[in-house]
Amino acid sequence: MTEMDLILPVRDAVSAVWFDAVEKGKLLLQRDPATGKFQFYPRAHIAGAPQREPEWVEASGKARLHSYTVVKRSVHPQFAARTPFTLALVELAEGPRMTSWIVDVAEDELSCDMPLKVVFREIHPGLTMPCFTKA
Amino acid sequence: MISQERFPSGAASIVGAFESPRRKAPNIHPFQIHAEVIAAALDDAGLTPADVDGFATAASFPAEAGWQLNAVEVAEYVGLRPSWLCSTDIGGAMTLSHVGNAVAAIHAGLCEVVVISYAASGRSWKLPASDFNTGRTGPGQYEVPYGVSTISAYALAATRYMHEYGLSSEQLAEIAVQMRAYANLNPQAMYRDLITVDDVLSSAMISTPLHKLDCCVVSDSGGALVVTSKARAKDTRRGGPAVLGFGEAISHGQMNQMADLTTTSAAFSGRRAFASAGLGPENIRVAQIYDSFTITVALTLEALGFVKRGEVGDFVASGQLGPEGRLPINTDGGGLSSNHSGRRGMYAVIEAVRQLRGESPGLQLNSPELCLVNGTGGWLSATATLILGNAA
Numbered sequence: 288m289t290e291m292d293l294i295l296p297v298r299d300a301v302s303a304v305w306f307d308a309v310e311k312g313k314l315l316l317q318r319d320p321a322t323g324k325f326q327f328y329p330r331a332h333i334a335g336a337p338q339r340e341p342e343w344v345e346a347s348g349k350a351r352l353h354s355y356t357v358v359k360r361s362v363h364p365q366f367a368a369r370t371p372f373t374l375a376l377v378e379l380a381e382g383p384r385m386t387s388w389i390v391d392v393a394e395d396e397l398s399c400d401m402p403l404k405v406v407f408r409e410i411h412p413g414l415t416m417p418c419f420t421k422a
Numbered sequence: 423m424i425s426q427e428r429f430p431s432g433a434a435s436i437v438g439a440f441e442s443p444r445r446k447a448p449n450i451h452p453f454q455i456h457a458e459v460i461a462a463a464l465d466d467a468g469l470t471p472a473d474v475d476g477f478a479t480a481a482s483f484p485a486e487a488g489w490q491l492n493a494v495e496v497a498e499y500v501g502l503r504p505s506w507l508c509s510t511d512i513g514g515a516m517t518l519s520h521v522g523n524a525v526a527a528i529h530a531g532l533c534e535v536v537v538i539s540y541a542a543s544g545r546s547w548k549l550p551a552s553d554f555n556t557g558r559t560g561p562g563q564y565e566v567p568y569g570v571s572t573i574s575a576y577a578l579a580a581t582r583y584m585h586e587y588g589l590s591s592e593q594l595a596e597i598a599v600q601m602r603a604y605a606n607l608n609p610q611a612m613y614r615d616l617i618t619v620d621d622v623l624s625s626a627m628i629s630t631p632l633h634k635l636d637c638c639v640v641s642d643s644g645g646a647l648v649v650t651s652k653a654r655a656k657d658t659r660r661g662g663p664a665v666l667g668f669g670e671a672i673s674h675g676q677m678n679q680m681a682d683l684t685t686t687s688a689a690f691s692g693r694r695a696f697a698s699a700g701l702g703p704e705n706i707r708v709a710q711i712y713d714s715f716t717i718t719v720a721l722t723l724e725a726l727g728f729v730k731r732g733e734v735g736d737f738v739a740s741g742q743l744g745p746e747g748r749l750p751i752n753t754d755g756g757g758l759s760s761n762h763s764g765r766r767g768m769y770a771v772i773e774a775v776r777q778l779r780g781e782s783p784g785l786q787l788n789s790p791e792l793c794l795v796n797g798t799g800g801w802l803s804a805t806a807t808l809i810l811g812n813a814a
Contacts, residue, residue, distance in 0.1 A: 296563030305564075307676065328564040328679065354585070354683055356577035357630040366569040374574050374629075376582075376678055384678040386565040394630075404472035416567055 294365055295414055304343060305329045314348055314405050314417045316381055317341035327383035348405035348418055349380040357394050365411065377403055377419050388418045396421070423565070429522070429698035430529035431666050436521070436810065437658040438467030438648030439775040441768075445612045445761065447642035448546040452487045453499040455541035455644035460500055463646035468659025469535060476533030476649075477504035478520035480511040485544040485764050496539070506533035512672065513799020515547060516540070517647070517767035518806035522668035524649045534651055541644025542763040565676045573637060573715070575677050575801030577629040580690070580717040582683040584631065591631050593735035594716040595622035598635050598758050599741045601713060603754025608784030612639045613759045636716040638757035638766070645768040647775070652813070661776040663793070667701065667809035669694025674803055688725035688796050688805040695807035696727075701792070703727040706809070708777060708787055709749055709794040710770035713756040722796055723749075745785055753777060754784050767797035767806070774810050 295399035298306055308315045316325045319333045320342050326334055333339040355375040361367040373389040389397065390408055409415045440462035442455055456479070464470060479496050481488025488495050493509035506527050510519045517540055522535040558566055583589055599619055605611035617635065625634040648658075656659055671690035674680040696702050703726060711726075713719045720734045728749055729737045742748040752758070754773040757766040774793040776782040795808045 294558060294567050294569075296567060297559040298563075299560070302563055306664065318633055321455035328561055328676070329552075330561075354578045356574050356632075358571075358574050358577075359627045359629065361569060363569070363571070366571075369569070372569065374568055374570060374578070376578055376683070386568050386570060386676065386678045388568055399582060408648060411567065 294411060301329050301331050301395045309407065309415055309417060312407050314346040315343050316346045316379070316383065318344045325381040325383050327379070327385050342352055346405070347380050349422065350405070351402040352376040352389065352397065352399055353378040353384055354399060355389060355397055373397065375419065387416070389420065390418045391420045427694065427698040430525060431698050431700070432652060432664045432813065433529040434525040434649050434651050435655040435662050435664045435773070435813065436647050436775050437650050437655050437660070437662040437700065438463040438469065438646070439662065440466055441610070441645045441761065441771045441772045442541070442643045443610050444643050446545055447543055450543060450549065450642065452481065452485070452498060452541040452543050452644065456496050456539045457500045458645045458703055459541065460537055460539050463537065463648050466660065467648040473535045474502055474537050475504055476506035476524060476527060476536030477502050477666045478508035478524060478536060478538045479540060480509045480516055482511055483764050485541060485542040485547050487547060495626050502537065504533070506536070512804035513789055514765040514767050514807065515670070515797030515799035515804050515806040516765060516769055518795060518797040518808050519670050521647065521665060521771060521808055522670065522806065525665045525668065528649065531597055534654060536649045537646060538649065539644065539646040540765060540768040542765065543642035544763040545640045547590045548643070551706045561676060565678065569678060572801055573632060574629040575718055576715045577632045577654060578677055579683045579721065580631050583717065583721065586684055587718065587735070588776055589735040589740050591623060592619055593633070593739045594636060594720065595619040596738045597713070597716040597719050597743065600624050600738070601752055601756040601758040603744070604731070604753050604784055605759035608760055610783050611755040611760035612641055631707060632717065633713055637740065638714050638762035639759060641761050641763045643761050643763045645772050647768070647771060650761035654738055660779070663810040664813045665808060666811045667695040667699025668807070670806040671699065672803070672804040677801060680802060684721065686721050686725045686798060686802050686805055688722050688798070688807060691805040691807040692726040692796065695794070695809050699809040701809060706792055707749065708753070708790045709751045709796065710771055710774045711751045711796050712766055712798040713752055713758045714762065714766065714798065716758070721802070722798060723801050726794070726796060745787065750787060753782055753787065765799070770795050770797060771808065778812050
């Protein structure tokens with residue numbers, strides 16, 4: 288696999304906070320101090336209100352499965368080697384959705400809106416990411 | 423929000439259109455295809471490169487082989503010296519955006535003859551797949567490591583729509599079957615052998631619930647359009663339909679930001695296109711609906727108001743997309759069977775022009791007067807809608 292193929296995040300000042308927390312087994316969200324509304328993905332500002340700075344909050348880890356797809360084939364060598372995997376959009380209890388993987392759930396057990404909880408998995412060598420499983 | 427539509431409806435017409443007959447072009451650089459289709463579209467209009475003062479393209483996808491300033495690169499390669507340039511990039515919908523912006527620019531007096539081109543060797547040009555590599559920084563780093571591809575993004579929308587409205591895989595497959603039936607009549611189509619619902623369902627599962635035959639073809643091809651003012655259109659070789667309505671809208675960059683997985687931004691771009699043309703879905707009897715995947719068609723038909731919420735499954739399964747149905751679409755065979763080199767918007771506009779001129783290479787409908795075109799870019803990320811009509 289060439290360097291071009293490697294899928295590893297390139298950290299910046301904002302994302303480093305989030306990825307550092309993930310390494311400690313914590314899922315962080317951002318909250319608008321003015322409205323109390325949560326946002327994901329992390330940004331340096333509140334989406335739609337670039338003059339406001341968000342505060343970091345640890346998420347409950349509770350979620351529901353908004354949608355999913357079991358990826359059977361991939362053109363990318365790094366992901367082709369991992370097929371089949373269950374790609375998902377999960378709706379966090381705090382409101383925002385995030386992209387993730389569902390792990391340890393059989394394909395025929397998957398259904399939209401099923402309750403989930405966060406787990407942390409090394410989905411690529413050297414990269415741990417939040418994933419979700421049956422609550 | 424726009425309270426009053428100001429698009430200059432009918433101010434300009436599409437007077438030249440050409441779709442490359444190429445589908446597999448190993449070792450042909452995409453810029454060569456740009457030159458081929460631009461020459462042919464200008465010839466179709468009876469114009470020459472010396473007449474061209476406006477140019478629109480984007481060539482930033484890997485298979486399009488452009489680099490930085492890619493519209494400049496293509497203009498230079500072809501030998502155009504435009505004084506108005508548009509390189510808006512909203513994925514597969516971009517050509518429709520270019521047409522709408524060209525009409526506005528012509529109306530404003532910024533230019534008079536605009537060439538719009540697109541070419542890509544999606545199949546043969548050996549360049550790195552961009553899907554997973556471009557988003558490792560910034561917002562992409564929270565999504566890309568999970569392996570979201572274009573297909574899997576559409577699959578996420580399909581799963582949710584099926585959950586909410588009970589659409590079946592069999593019903594989705596009907597869309598692919600109908601597109602192939604049109605392709606069967608088009609000598610230029612990439613795949614022409616008739617298929618059945620069973621063929622679709624027994625083709626390889628790529629990303630549930632989308633099978634291989636729920637996905638568009640992958641071709642090497644290109645196309646070009648010539649747009650000019652209503653006044654100048656009269657002096658062109660063959661004329662062409664007027665641009666009556668236009669709208670564009672964006673939805674999201676990442677799938678986790680799409681507010682409603684079952685509603686595409688065509689709900690907004692379509693509303694603006696209809697309003698600017700003074701028309702509604704009930705006036706449209708033929709359309710070109712970007713069919714990157716079967717689910718794209720299903721979601722778009724509802725977003726545009728052709729079908730009531732949740733009823734698209736029955737609509738497509740009852741033959742309403744066929745030549746005798748309520749709304750024949752993608753009469754050339756669409757992206758699902760005829761041509762999809764990465765961004766299909768160009769080919770959808772070209773087929774609309776051909777239907778309105780009475781020169782479709784496949785099934786020619788009986789003298790349509792209006793045709794709607796809807797382009798969808800990215801992963802349901804952006805849409806643009808055009809309404810074309812033969813001038814009275």
